Amino acid sequence: MSTFQTNSIKNIHKLSVAPMMDCTDKHFRMLMRKISSEVLLYTEMIVAKSLVYTDNKKKFLDFNNEEHPISIQFGGDNPEILKEAAKMAQDWGYDEINFNVGCPSPRVSSGNFGASLMKDPLTVAKCIESLKNSCSLPVTIKHRIGVDDDDSFKNLNNFVRYISNAGADRFTVHARKAILKGLNPKQNRTIPPLRYDVVKKLKKLNPELLIEINGGFTHIDESLKALNDFDGVMIGRSVYKHPLRWSEIDQKVYGINKKTNSASTIIFSLIPYIEKHLTNGGKSWDICKHLINLVEGIPKAKIWRNQISNKSIKKELDIEYLLNLTSKLEKMGY
């Protein structure tokens, strides 16, 4: 049974898979559900304005039933637009809304949202209030420990308390500051040092707040250890690049039977889903690009990856071919 309680701020998710543009789409999330039935999944960031003004809402909102619990992440700075977006997310069946105040991309900052908003707590508070008032879903926020020179602990603490008063139900803190001028988004995920100590102090001073730590976690056991200090741990790149490394999540974090750690079992179980996607005119690469990380460490993994990528990219991959390749993995014991 899921430990998730929809519409309740008690939904303390111990582990989550970070929102990642071009990675955590609905296909990857389906793959993750074969690895953990419990971990909280996030969408990629959706610009609220794009959702509200498009005629094709499905393109932004669509997800599969199996993906619950799922949080939709919005980027934006306009409370009225966020209000509309929140209603749509609730009607579509999402479990939670997350507000992005951590993205350092220049494109995002030039629209005055993402990490740059940390310098404008008043606007963030208005956005959170608006999201809260327009739906009954939990509203959470993902942010950094600081931005540029605005990086004192006092400011971070004030920010979190202020946003908590505005109604935020959980804080996901990426434990490094963002440097908006001079570093690109990738550098902003590696160069500013990780400061778990700062987030630890934040939790210690605000024990009543739900604080999830993010940044640099690469193994389940170190994540479990972090749960002694934080209410949750969010993992990004490591889950995407090494999904099978995380196959013990359900057992070790949630105390329930672990799902599979076999690449072939996962791919076989996704076959009906892939078949449906292809029948509906979808491209095989949409899904297969996520499968190639499943064969990490397997002998001749490179050949398997090349075969699947070449066929997919040439639009020649069909289910028979995928079944055949996957059977080879199964015979090798993977």
Ligand SMILES: Cc1cc2nc3c(=O)[nH]c(=O)nc-3n(C[C@H](O)[C@H](O)[C@H](O)COP(=O)(O)O)c2cc1C
């Ligand atoms: C390719 C990529 C795309 C990302 N896209 C988003 C995003 O859409 N929204 C967001 O809040 N963070 C985004 N992030 C940041 C991650 O959510 C996470 O905070 C960061 O990678 C640090 O966690 P990690 O060290 O576990 O990867 C992205 C990261 C990567 C690598």
